[in-house]
Amino acid sequence: MPDSAQTEVTGDVKTRIAVGRKGGMFDGYAHIAGVFDEMRAPNGDARPHFETLLSELDALGGEEIQRRRDSCEQIIHEQGITYTVYGDASGTERPWRLDPIPLVIAPQEWRGVEKALVQRATLINRILADCYGKQDLIRTAWLPPAHVFAQPDFLRPVHGLKPPGDTFLHFYAADLARSPDGRWWVISDRTQIPTGAGYALANRLVTSRIFPEAFRSCNVQRVAGFFREMQESLAALATRKTDNPRVVVLTPGAYNETYFEQTYLARYLGYTLVEGQDLTVRDDRVFLKTIGGLENVDVILRRVDDDFCDPLELRNNSMLGVPGLIEAARAGNVAIANALGSGLLQSPAFKSFLPGLCRHELGEELLMPSVATWWCGQKNAEKYVLSHLDELTVKPAFRSQQRMDSETLSNDELRARIRFQPHLWVAQEKVELSTAPSWDGSGLVAKRTVMRVYLVATPTGYKVMPGGLARTAFGGEARLISMQHGGASKDTWVLSDKPVQEVTLLQGGGRNVELRRVGNNLPSRLADNFCWLGRYAERLDATARLLRSALIRFNPERGGGRMPHLMPFLQVLERQGQLSLKDTDYARNTEALEAELLAMIFDLKRTDSLSHIAGRLERLAMAVRDRTSNDVWRVLSQLDECLAPAGDGRPFLAADAIPVLNRLLLLIASFYGLARENMTRAQGWRFIDIGQRIERSMYLCGLLDSALRSPEADNPSVLEALLEYADSTLTYRSRYSLVPNIAAVYDLVILDGTNPRSLLFQLLQLEKHFDRLPQESRTALPSPGQREIIKMVARVRLLDPRELFHSEGPWHEGETGRVIREVEASLPRLSDAIAVNYFAHSAISRAGT
């Protein structure tokens, strides 16, 4: 050891540490004077609990850390870890920002945090139970009545509703900050929907992957056990006697800021992710609408704000809720976590009353203070706030029905507002946040940091996740920390002084598991999404193929007479509403045609351009995110990049587009491949395939009919183009002479059941799928959908394409043309029949007098 070694006292454990680390990451780590730094002690040394991490980082070196940070971004991108930013013009989703350097917390310090937060959660739950029950706290003046009655978050319809086990607060999160004296303070309580536990989990999985050495040597407590507690605690809420209670995650939908987290948690915990319209209340019980019928729901883990949860008794304009839910909860048939109404305690106005309430309710001193808060509803507090406006942060005391943007008001306006309705305002001390090391590309820099810690209610009291979501400010000095405002997050490593046990959710929990071949039934809305996923994937594929064929033929080198060969492709696109041939004479104006074809590939704003379809496909993939593999997601998320126009602004030529289309077609092929090989052949896959087959048949019929209408329908070049579109050139060549014959080509692309791109093949697949759908075999006679398919298959099978060879034209007037048009007309009816039987989740409407 160098010349100076000294003892530092941290909590009650004495640790010998080396001072003055030389070289290495710690050197040059700048700190802000007067601010607590998580890594650097006031005497300039590294804090002992950061030592192991620092040595590991030193061993890796700056370049290697930077390389790993890049791979961290790569993982985030591939796993599709995103965060939705409201009102962002560049699209709503942003990749999750993760700083690779974890926040490290010493074990003895964590025990203090744990104890304080368990106390706080217990207290908050007691207060909630009183506010929604006897309201003794108000009657005995421990709590001002405004805290309950003036809050829009006090939900009167659930007053008197006792949740199972009197637990209102199943999940709780607290945002903690550390003041310059080293104490932790609660800066906000999250009691409504404590978000971010899923992101904390994702951060852990990514960080431990990029720093496996450091993760091992630091002896970090695992967070998986917390999620296991969560599963057990939710399962225990079910009142129905069943071994396998159904827990669903109720999401506001794919546009919610934390939608990724919801899908991530649902998957990790093994729950069905549902939207309000997926659920229905019958006989005071909650059911999930699935393609097989209604299924019982026992527990709802809600990510929808409580006042949106039941449009009948709460906000009647809510489209996110389930009508009748409160009545079902009153009847004790469904448990909701957190209980409806729990948002009440999120108000900062409670903070100044917690110490008193803690003594009154628990007979204990509040262990962790809240940020100093003045509620203006009290005369003295109002007076203090009005005379100290500049030193304080003034904000609305309660979530308001009106917008109260205190930051944009002048002090005079603010004073007037406070005087008019003082109980609606609180003021808080401006918090001096601590700093923690963060990676800036070449070294460690100090950034302002807060930490969100999560708790779950269990039958033996609240349990704390040993870890949490640390967040850092965008700039070094900024006090505003928000993922909405450009901050980053980091993993929190709580060190253990005991050996760490591995926990995984995949264990069977020591119980016998009943083996199953079929998973939980697919929700109707998801089946609908899967079907559209298949349809859009195929639309992308078909459009790309048509455009590729058109662009190849557009090549001037192929010389005269090219328009007739190009026309069938353009006409199909016109039939599908993707292109208009009326306005421009493309035969004469090839420049306009080239521009049009390129716009159909790259122009995002144009409906049904490839970029546009790709966008819809990604959104659909997002909506079925919890039911598809990461690989599928990875492939689909590459579509965007593939279709991004070259950024250098130089004119893009038709010839440049062909490699783009080739790459796109490969991506779609790998999507199909993954869907086919990796999704168990359960209903989800079946609906993707149904969508794909229907769409493929539509485009194929369109192309064949357009081609038959061409005056040169039997021209070998036109026939070659058909073979190329249908990926059947090689098959054709292996069977026939080199010059295509019209009857043989149409036979191959319509009737050959062994050709996976033929029309008959699509119809036979559809027939197979239909026979396996849950509601088709309920009656003796074929269902309307089955009838359509049987008719189509019979018509195609009985077709003799040799008539085309003998015809002189117009070819489309023959039997082949008729059959193609009949099938084309029948396909939408088939699609409707599926929708009626499986996707019918008719819109909710309201009525009232």
Place this chain on the structure above:
Amino acid sequence: MDYRITHRTIYDYSEAVTVSHHAARLMPMENAAQQVSDTSLSVFPTPAVRKESSDYFGNKVCSFAIQEIHRHFEVVARSKVTVNVTTTPVLTLSPAWEKVVASFRDPVSPADVAPYEFCMESPLIRLMPAYADFARVSFPAGKSLLTGAQDLMRRIHEEFRYDSVATTVATPIEEVWEHRDGVCQDFAHVAISALRSLGLPARYVSGYLRTHPAPGKTRLVGADASHAWFSVYCPVNGWVDFDPTNSIIPSDEHITVAIGRDFSDVSPLSGILTGGGEHDVRVSVDVEPLG
């Protein structure tokens, strides 16, 4: 005075409704001033689930769910109500309004917690300094609370125009204040927002009003309507009703159905349907004086 009240609501839907959930607040409440008997609430199609309870404000509420596919829905509420003649309190003897305001500022005594709930903004009520200014004309310094409330009622009756097409149930209160027209529901909301902006507790009352046929004409059956007015809390007299639409203090010709912070708490019949498409609604009310 005794009345037989029939309140019929009929919905016709353009598309089938597969399931619907409803809450009806159609049964008149019982209190010191009125007794209710012979009540019935019939619903067609017959609900699969039906429950009667009392809500947060003590109103009778019947919640029910219809689970059979239907295009036609009908609710008929019938009751017999006896309304006692109440003697209007001596308005000038009520306390000065400032004193009442003061008792609802920090600290609020636990005894005043119940009316305190009606001092705040609520889903349809906004508080504004401008509304307080309007109210202050009726409430000069030292004015007794109920005299002020009566004057406020009179001014709303005079300064706001009754117009049955100017507003809908969804018209925000700010617009009613701006255009100064509307129906009974709007006038009640205006009075409530003005009183609460001053710091006074005020609540919404829904019910019916006896109508008198024109001289020489017979009473038209089913031509009555729901009515609404407001009530002010007086520490001495309790809640005292005022009807700004007619500028009268209700006695035995007003029948109370429900009370709440504003209309959203007492909506007579609300429902959330799955399916249904467009709907057509017909409501008829009959307030028949007996004997």
